[in-house]
Amino acid sequence: MATKALSFTLSLNDLFSSKPPHTASNLSVFSVRCSAGNGERPWKNSDARLVLEDGSIWKAKSFGASGTQVGEVVFNTSLTGYQEILTDPSYAGQFVLMTNPQIGNTGVNFDDEESAQCFLSGLVIRSLSISTSNWRCVKDLGDYLTERNVMGIYDVDTRAITRRLREDGSLIGVLSTDNSKTDEELIHMSKSWDIVGVDLISGVSCKSPYEWIDRTKEGWEFSTGEGPRDTFHVVAYDFGIKHNILRRLASYGCKITVVPSTWPASETLKLNPDGVLFSNGPGDPSAVPYAVETVKSIIGKVPVFGICMGHQLLGQALGGTTYKMKFGHHGGNHPVRNLRTGRVEISSQNHNYAVDPATLPEGVEVTHINLNDSSCAGLAFPAQKLVSLQYHPEASPGPHDSDNAFGEFIELIKHGKNKTPSKSVHELQSV
Known part of the structure; x- marks a missing residue:
């Protein structure tokens, strides 16, 4: 996008003196150039949706992978250990919502992984830490999820969603960063999918002894x-x-x-x-x-x-x-x-x-x-x-x-x- 600019010239006397203007030889003149930049905000806009089978729609910001994914939404009350949770094969087919509000502040490391990959369908959190501060950290959470093709969203009201899950039970949800899909299409997708009766073990087990x-x-x-x-x-x-x-x-x-x-x-x-x-x-x-x-x-x-x-x-x-x-x-x-x-x-x-x-x-x-x-x-x-x-x-x-x-x-x-x-x-x- 082209940068828009506005230029004008002022003298110091114009700014700070109440006396009549001096002669041109006594004036100090400078130019001010104002730029409108590229028109983008310095913060991320909501670009993702979590749609639940009950019809509720939760706008959020994305990190990690992009796309559209369906899964069962469950909440986890652990205060620490999000990397162990991400790599626990028992979460296959599920979106994990962390009730601890800030996630990502210790980054990730390869010693804390519980399996060779991430099997969960997505991660839902309230606040994504903007920095990492742990001596064992080798990369941040967003890059880690991107490399493993796992979707994540933040800036969503996890407390309200948790209360809904406690009252109504686990719900099927759809995570999407695709603006071409309507809310109605995503709601229909959530109502058309079920985790009950599905063999999830065969997809996470080893292939040979x-x-x-x-x-x-x-x-x-x-x-x-x-x-x-x-x-x-x-x-x-x-x-x-x-x-x-x-x-x-x-x-x-x-x-x-x-x-x-x-x-x-x-x-x-x-x-x-x-x-x-x-x-x-x-x-x-x-x-x-x-x-x-x-x-x-x-x-x-x-x-x-x-x-x-x-x-x-x-x-x-x-x-x-x-x-x-x-x-x-x-x-x-x-x-x-x-x-x-x-x-x-x-x-x-x-x-x-x-x-x-x-x-x-x-x-x-x-x-x-x-x-x-x-x-x-x-x-x-x-x-x-x-x-x-x-x-x-x-x-x-x-x-x-x-x-x-x-x-x-x-x-x-x-x-x-x-x-x-x-x-x-x-x-x-x-x-």
Whole structure:
């Protein structure tokens, strides 16, 4: 755009003297040039919309990738750890709204990633930090999202949206920077898409088995124990597993083989593992019946530990049912009571589904409950050498209160190593 300018000439006497003008030889003359610039404001204008299936339209400013994306909107109450949240595969198919108002002030670094990429559909925040101030920072959040083709919006009323989600439940939304699409088109798109019944696990799982050996780095180790003395072989099913779950298992003395979500149970048992981990992952557990069948075939033959999605799959494999929660649990500050000890843990959680304890068979014990809504947060079935948690004991992000769950799994392995294998779930159901 051409620059517009205005020029005029003044004398100092014209400005500061009330006397008649002097002769030309006594005048000091200068020129003033005013530029209108390129006509743009020095701040970013709203260039994005978040449209919800209830018809509400929220104007915002974009950062990261551009385009149009659809997903389920959930809110996360964590105060820190946005990079771990961005790289948690359990957020596949979702827009994550952070209730903490300022995001981006610590930038990003490659040590805090929980997987090799970002699986969430978009990030919604109130205020995008204009600077980063952390010694580990290697780039800012906006550049990071752009490189990973993830959409983000800011300058939107996250408090109002959170209140709406708490009252109405999780809503499908559309993020768009495309001005050619009308509000009505975006609303129709949000109403035409559903996350229930969709297999999201297959899109986040590894494609072939691999060995994991990395432990928690010494500088970040928070366990007060003496460290591992024995080495146990654990097969970990990757339903969307986080790196720090693997690091914590390795720190407790485990040699880990990670296998895809579709890995046959028969192949797992051929490896003769000391234990099996069913990991966290995204979406509806009822949408992955193949995973439930795998879990059924392994229960009772080796000690098992289920985390989040793994916990829900164990519940279904035991004959129980799961249900979709109103707005789920997402955050690093959820209180959970251990019913065996009475101890309260502050936990890191990320799930939209829960196990209905009333549908579980006799012998299955509810070991933990969420103190916000009394939902089932942990199970144990001693006869089947089984334990599970609905939340993330590795605490990424979040407090370390639940780290002892990995130690309990190791004790279960030790206790079951020399015992005769129990009947499988299939065998029990056929009796």
